[in-house]
Amino acid sequence: MREIRWQIGFILIIAFFIINFFVFDFDLKFKLMNIGLFSALFVLIRTVIGPSPADRIVAVDILGILVVGICALMAITFDQSFFIDIAMAWALQSFIATLALAKFLEGRHLDD
Amino acid sequence: MKLKTKSRIVVFILSFITYFTITQIGRFDWQELIVGVIISLITSVIAGDILIVIQRKFKISRIFYTILYIFRLFVEIFKANIHVAYLVIHPKLPIKPGIVKIKTGLKSDSGLTMLANSITLTPGTMTVDINKEKGELYIHWIDVKTSDVDKATELIGGRFEKIIKEIFE
Amino acid sequence: MISEIIGYILISIGLLFNFFGVLGLVRLPDVYNRLQAATKCVTFGTAGILAGVFVMKGYGVMGLKPIICIIFILLTAPVSAHVISRAAHRAKIKLTDETIIDKYEEDKELRK
Structure with missing residues (x-):
């Protein structure tokens, strides 16, 4: 069962990479950004189906770090420097959000 | 000079450098510079006395060990990423997880924090909890090779503990 | 040109x-x-993406902010992983069935 699932996933991922790089005629920067957005899709799958609350907290934490990378890519794609500022602010606030969510999971209050 | 005053001065310089790097590069403005000085002063007065808590003498060998630590940390991070990529691509998912216990001889807060962070970034291991009174760390290991305390200490903590002891103690 | 390729x-x-x-x-x-x-x-x-942005842009408006971002991410990501795993173990979320040993569960009485 696990091997059949592995094969299906492998075929899907290879198909995504072929379609991304060889079918459409975009700029290279947009193709690179597509890979980052595809990774974010996987994180959203884990956020939706995660069996326990801890899985969802992990997924939100990882999404926070991933968005920092996507913002940096957008900064060089559109050549605007304020995307880097957005990335820095996002890194700061996502760390604090993770701390608050972990405290909530442990069953304590925020002023504990 | 008292320790708290020294710590406040260090916090003021660090926060002012951070403010300057974020806002002032490319466009220089006196008003924003003055606002930065005022905000750094407020920060260092309110929360400046918790950064430095131990008095130490300056040694030239500490700089050498810091460079060695950064280099070794980078090599270990790269190895850890190759290891995770191998595990994830493999069809049968060859993992053997478990939580083991290791001992450490470090005492200071900053040394323990850096040891825990280094263990989290090295191949296959992640710190779950620290018992500071007994000097024990609980490590989640994705591929358990031994459950003995001394052997696990040798395998996991031996790479970093000597260097961190030279830097932080 | 060569810096763009490295980036x-x-x-x-x-x-x-x-x-x-x-x-x-x-x-x-x-x-x-x-x-x-x-x-x-x-x-x-x-960290690799941000280092690439730094290499492509040099010491300019967009150059030095990625370095601050890299330092911040390398300092905070292990801390948030540690916090989430500790909270998950204290909230009694089960380990997988393939787990061999769990010393943290054995020493539970010794913790406060």
Whole structure:
């Protein structure tokens, strides 16, 4: 069962990479950004189906770090420097959000 | 000079450098510079006395060990990423997880924090909890090779503990 | 020109490792293993993307902010992984069935 699932996933991922790089005629920067957005899709799958609350907290934490990378890519794609500022602010606030969510999971209050 | 005053001065310089790097590069403005000085002063007065808590003498060998630590940390991070990529691509998912216990001889807060962070970034291991009174760390290991305390200490903590002891103690 | 090529190589390596980390988040069996794979790979990958932006842009408006971002991510990502795993173990979330040993559960009476 696990091997059949592995094969299906492998075929899907290879198909995504072929379609991304060889079918459409975009700029290279947009193709690179597509890979980052595809990774974010996987994180959203884990956020939706995660069996326990801890899985969802992990997924939100990882999404926070991933968005920092996507913002940096957008900064060089559109050549605007304020995307880097957005990335820095996002890194700061996502760390604090993770701390608050972990405290909530442990069953304590925020002023504990 | 008292320790708290020294710590406040260090916090003021660090926060002012951070403010300057974020806002002032490319466009220089006196008003924003003055606002930065005022905000750094407020920060260092309110929360400046918790950064430095131990008095130490300056040694030239500490700089050498810091460079060695950064280099070794980078090599270990790269190895850890190759290891995770191998595990994830493999069809049968060859993992053997478990939580083991290791001992450490470090005492200071900053040394323990850096040891825990280094263990989290090295191949296959992640710190779950620290018992500071007994000097024990609980490590989640994705591929358990031994459950003995001394052997696990040798395998996991031996790479970093000597260097961190030279830097932080 | 040569700096642009080096920047694109660094960004590609970073995106590849981001993708592997997110794949580990989907494939591995329980919270702690997912946290390990995702934290290591996504931290290194995002640091690679930011280093690529720094190499492409040089010491300019967009050049030095990625360095602050890299330092911040490398300092905070292990801390948030540690916090989430500790909270998950204290909230009694089960480890997977393949687990061999759990010393933390055995020493539970010794903790306060």
